[in-house]
Amino acid sequence: MAKPVPEVKTRRRLSRQGRHEQLLRVAWQLVREEGTEALSLGRLAEQAEVAKPVVYDHFGTRAGLLTVLYQDFDARQTALMDAALQDSEPTLASKAAVIASSYVDCVLLQGREIPGVIAALAGSPELERVKRDYRAGFIEKCRRVLAPFAGKAGVATASLWAMLGAADAVSDAAAMGDISAGQARDELYETIMALVARSLQRSPEAG
Numbered sequence: 001m002a003k004p005v006p007e008v009k010t011r012r013r014l015s016r017q018g019r020h021e022q023l024l025r026v027a028w029q030l031v032r033e034e035g036t037e038a039l040s041l042g043r044l045a046e047q048a049e050v051a052k053p054v055v056y057d058h059f060g061t062r063a064g065l066l067t068v069l070y071q072d073f074d075a076r077q078t079a080l081m082d083a084a085l086q087d088s089e090p091t092l093a094s095k096a097a098v099i100a101s102s103y104v105d106c107v108l109l110q111g112r113e114i115p116g117v118i119a120a121l122a123g124s125p126e127l128e129r130v131k132r133d134y135r136a137g138f139i140e141k142c143r144r145v146l147a148p149f150a151g152k153a154g155v156a157t158a159s160l161w162a163m164l165g166a167a168d169a170v171s172d173a174a175a176m177g178d179i180s181a182g183q184a185r186d187e188l189y190e191t192i193m194a195l196v197a198r199s200l201q202r203s204p205e206a207g
Helices: 017-034 041-048 052-059 062-087 092-109 113-120 126-148 159-176 181-202
Strands: none
Touching: 017 041, 017 052, 017 062, 017 113, 041 062, 052 062, 052 092, 062 092, 062 113, 062 126, 092 126, 092 159, 092 181, 126 159, 126 181, 159 181
16 A cells, blocks of 8 residues: 655745735744844744845844834834724814824734834934834824814924823833823823813914
């Protein structure tokens, strides 16, 4: 009786985009399970079961990898907020709730990982550029969303930057367990409502 022929498993070759996404998933898992300090291009290659040159081709350096992780986080945060804003009611309360909940929820979704990534990139020119571009885009988006409720003068730029600082602070506190997610959302919501109220008071039509 002939012996059965062993099944030969062939690994499906991923497209460059597919490989990039796989490497990001593995990188986030590494940060989640072992911390940012454990993340290196060599360790990523080992965990993703690919040759080191593949990882170097995608990210170049460890700083490049960490920067891409930050960009990936920002992209998901932006997509989450855009979708929620699209489905929200055309009222200030609804828009403020979306901004607050989207920001906090996305940070919590990433847990303690993103602060570790940011800390590892402290002082990195790459991260500073990415953060500056993202923050400017976020500020401008909030300005447009809140403009219909803020009077002719609109929301002051300084107020929007203060809101962003508050968003970072309460989201990080919730991620660390110092406050609850609900408290973080509520506090950010109240901050947004208050800055729009101040904008109305400063508006010319307020007298």
